[in-house]
Amino acid sequence: MNPPRQIRSTDPADIMRPGxxxxxxxxxxxxxxxxxxxxxxxxxxxxxxxxxEEPANG
Incomplete structure (x- = not known):
């Protein structure tokens, strides 16, 4: 079974569009x-x- 295809976009109007x-x-x-x-x-x-507290030396 293939995963759903994702469409790449640079248009902010596509932010809410599925896929x-x-x-x-x-x-x-x-x-x-x-x-x-x-x-x-x-x-x-x-x-x-x-x-x-500072660590004790000694």
Missing amino acids: FVVEIDHDLADELGAFVEDAISLEDAIESDIDV
């Missing part, structure tokens, strides 16, 4: 919400390191 694989550029993907900024800030990273 289409749409290739879009980074800017449009970002605009459509494809990327989630969930990294912690530098300040939060530094603060989270404050309570880490």
